[in-house]
Amino acid sequence: MSFSARSESADIRVRDVAVTDDELSVFLMDGRTIIVPLAWYPRLETATPTQRAHWELAGAGYGIHWPDLDEDLSTEGLLAGARAPAGSAGWRSVGR
Numbered sequence: 001m002s003f004s005a006r007s008e009s010a011d012i013r014v015r016d017v018a019v020t021d022d023e024l025s026v027f028l029m030d031g032r033t034i035i036v037p038l039a040w041y042p043r044l045e046t047a048t049p050t051q052r053a054h055w056e057l058a059g060a061g062y063g064i065h066w067p068d069l070d071e072d073l074s075t076e077g078l079l080a081g082a083r084a085p086a087g088s089a090g091w092r093s094v095g096r
Contacts, residue, residue: 011062012075019044019052026064026078034075040083043071 009031020024024044026034028036038045044066051068058065063074 012079014057014064014075017055017064019049026073026075028075029061034078036078036081041071041073041086043069 009030012032013029014026015029016027018027019038022038024034024036024041028034041061047066047069051066054066054068056065056067057063058072059074062076063072065072
């Protein structure tokens with residue numbers, strides 16, 4: 001048996017997004033909410049509240065784009081627990 005995040009009964013398109021100083025919450029069309037630590041995404045973590053609040057739907061609703069930050073996340077990646085790659089631009093200042 002295989003599992004796909006885009007099963008016929010699950011609608012994992014983004015309904016809304018909320019970002020606090022500590023967490024990213026993504027509300028899905030099927031009623032689920034994904035909550036992840038903001039530390040997983042350094043570009044979002046170091047952004048201003050205004051930059052965090054300026055997001056757009058991407059990929060027919062299966063992704064989120066922050067134009068001011070050049071950050072893109074997909075619901076499939078969030079559901080899989082994917083973090084920002086260690087070599088991404090946002091990680092350059094982490095740990096220094």
